[in-house]
Amino acid sequence: MRERTLEWLLDRALSLTVIAAGCAGLLALTQHLTKPRIERNLRAHELRLVTELAGTRPPTSTTWSNQVWDLCNNTALAREEAAGYGGAIALMIAVSTANAELRLGGLRVIGHQETPGLADFIAQPEIGWLADLKGRSLAEIKDIDAVAGATITSRALLVAVSGALARVQAHDFAAQECAP
């Protein structure tokens, strides 16, 4: 083995720096080129989920106030995030505001990085225990102690749903304009 002189070390350090810089450059270039398309795809995906949930296309994003959107037909949509197993889980819920006690109308998970296989149910909110949440009030949802199977993911979903419901409860519906 050669002697490890300062020159030897600098030489190695330079090679590593150049390789790392090359990788960083390639990543930056790809990110720059794909960013507009990725953002468009994410927006389209979110819009599709919101349309599914609300049964109507949201007019503009400006009607959101404090993550709550009044649909003016005794329904409101709300967004909330909670920490799951692999990162933040973002979800959107529909809430029936017809009675004083709010009822959950449905939910869609917008973004998550949960374990595939274990947390597949996240993409299918119309079956399983997620479907059972439909029509429940905030008090009833807070009453659930734990869900077995993907415990952390399930807890994050419950926290996010309760948070979103609380957001709607605190929302001042009179403040938002409803077009006639």
Added chain:
Amino acid sequence: MSQAGTFNSAMIERNPAWVQLLGLCPLLAVSTNVANAMALALASTFVLIGANVTISSIRRWIPSHARLPCFVLIIATFTTCAVLLMQAYAFEVYLQIALFVQIIVTNCMILGRIEAFASKQTPGKAFVDAAGTAAGFAIALLVMGATRDVIGRGLLLASLPPGAFIIAGLLLGSATALFRVFERKRPGADPPDTETRR
């Protein structure tokens, strides 16, 4: 060895899936249907060829003491590029197999080919070897995907993880049996390369 020889040996005799048993995690997890299998095969091909050719081109400048971090860094770069490209151009498929594209970076099939081949050969040979390995992996993924897709429609077990293990075992067994038959028929065939067969 000729170009065709390198390709065939990488694809068949040293097939990552059924000879070396590498990359089994994505093979078992993503082969529930043909579309997902195809998408993962394409992403793996991109990373394999990109990383192999890059490392082969700069092999003289990679310090031998720090070669593994360099390899992993370059594989990770190509994997992240694949993730970004899929998010931009194949978003629906990406939503289905996101995690398995991200963990291509830890696929020992890729690091193995780089350490054993690309870091010592010219970019041209590295490209042929990577293409052969990728083709072999793609064949394994697509055969698994097609089998589970067809059987899974009638027999639910085939689409579940235990079914994946059973089908993978049967397919690997049949592939080995098939190659034994071929080798016996080929007169003056080379003895099997025991080093790469486990």
